[in-house]
Amino acid sequence: MRPLIIPFFLRNRGCRHRCVFCNERVIAGNAPPVTEDAMRRAVREYLASSGGRYRPAEIAFYGGSFTGMPLDEQMELLGVASALIREGAVQGIRISTRPDDVDGERLCLLASMGVRTVEIGAQSMDDEVLRMSGRGHSAGDIRRAAALCKAKGFETGLHLMAGLPGQNRESFEATVADVVRVAPDSVRIHPVLVFRDTELARLHARGTYRPLSLDEAVTWCKGALLSFARARIPVIRLGLQATGEMREEGCILAGPWHPAFRGLVEAEIFREMAWELMDRVPSNAHEAVFHVAPADLSSFHGPGGRNRLLLESRFGVPVAAKPDPAIPRGTLKLQDGQREHGTSIREVSPRV
Numbered sequence: 505m506r507p508l509i510i511p512f513f514l515r516n517r518g519c520r521h522r523c524v525f526c527n528e529r530v531i532a533g534n535a536p537p538v539t540e541d542a543m544r545r546a547v548r549e550y551l552a553s554s555g556g557r558y559r560p561a562e563i564a565f566y567g568g569s570f571t572g573m574p575l576d577e578q579m580e581l582l583g584v585a586s587a588l589i590r591e592g593a594v595q596g597i598r599i600s601t602r603p604d605d606v607d608g609e610r611l612c613l614l615a616s617m618g619v620r621t622v623e624i625g626a627q628s629m630d631d632e633v634l635r636m637s638g639r640g641h642s643a644g645d646i647r648r649a650a651a652l653c654k655a656k657g658f659e660t661g662l663h664l665m666a667g668l669p670g671q672n673r674e675s676f677e678a679t680v681a682d683v684v685r686v687a688p689d690s691v692r693i694h695p696v697l698v699f700r701d702t703e704l705a706r707l708h709a710r711g712t713y714r715p716l717s718l719d720e721a722v723t724w725c726k727g728a729l730l731s732f733a734r735a736r737i738p739v740i741r742l743g744l745q746a747t748g749e750m751r752e753e754g755c756i757l758a759g760p761w762h763p764a765f766r767g768l769v770e771a772e773i774f775r776e777m778a779w780e781l782m783d784r785v786p787s788n789a790h791e792a793v794f795h796v797a798p799a800d801l802s803s804f805h806g807p808g809g810r811n812r813l814l815l816e817s818r819f820g821v822p823v824a825a826k827p828d829p830a831i832p833r834g835t836l837k838l839q840d841g842q843r844e845h846g847t848s849i850r851e852v853s854p855r856v
């Protein structure tokens with residue numbers, strides 16, 4: 505069961521470097537300062553809004569480098585979160601941090617305070633891309649930090665970005681392959697956006713940085729999603745969560761912004777899967793009927809029903825989709841009389 509994540513944004517606390525793309529004020533939106541009162545209030549509100557459906561709740565400290573903060577600040581936040589665990593309000597704690605802020609001593613402290621999950625800001629496994637992005641750490645730091653977190657029994661997540669300075673598609677694909685070898689428990693992928701008040705905005709204005717187009721970002725991230733699906737590594741986030749600030753004029757200066765980015769990527773994948781199966785539709789069929797998990801129905805149809813229209817115009821037969829709770833997510837089945845043909849996201853080639 506996916507946990508209910510209750511996020512608290514630390515707004516660059518613990519960051520010794522300022523990454524060229526980072527504007528935490530925009531990413532965090534108007535999140536209030538993280539105090540005990542604010543945490544308790546947010547936990548109450550999140551639990552109340554979950555409508556009584558039980559999901560294990562986790563407090564998440566994002567938006568900085570948690571283990572880069574002074575020890576007393578870490579202890580203060582973890583103390584409140586641990587108290588909320590003891591009171592039964594939440595069941596776990598997750599933090600995000602930089603790979604060069606991970607060592608055995610700091611991980612022991614996290615474990616003793618109830619932290620279960622460590623999400624590491626990797627962004628890329630290409631040292632030159634990391635250098636040009638102002639990260640201040642190497643790919644070796646990422647491998648070492650991930651191995652240490654896994655060895656200490658933490659659920660280990662890695663954050664990646666698509667479209668960083670100096671990154672081309674080959675570099676991004678090599679990063680994905682490297683991360684598959686690292687085998688984290690989860691991955692988040694964010695296409696790079698050019699936010700105001702960042703070094704990236706200045707590079708973009710000078711013409712020395714070109715962001716990905718939306719189509720490029722979808723293509724790159726589709727390949728990544730397929731590679732991670734094959735490796736059974738869940739991609740728990742694809743695209744940034746929209747905040748009110750992002751919708752303000754002049755906040756996103758350039759880049760592949762879309763409020764439902766993951767939906768675009770998954771729609772491409774489902775179209776390919778359906779395309780593949782359409783060859784099995786008998787030439788005298790009156791209709792091609794696909795069965796799909798209810799949660800994948802919108803991906804099957806694509807934005808504005810585009811997938812269905814494309815399939816119908818290419819193959820000349822009406823296409824219908826039936827939501828079927830018995831079908832696992834990421835799977836498509838085509839009913840052909842008594843016969844059934846199926847495919848899944850794990851069978852689609854990452855590079856087309």
Ligand code: SF4
Binds near residue numbers: 519523625
């Ligand atoms: S480490 Fe993370 S929070 Fe800190 S500046 Fe870089 S991207 Fe922003």
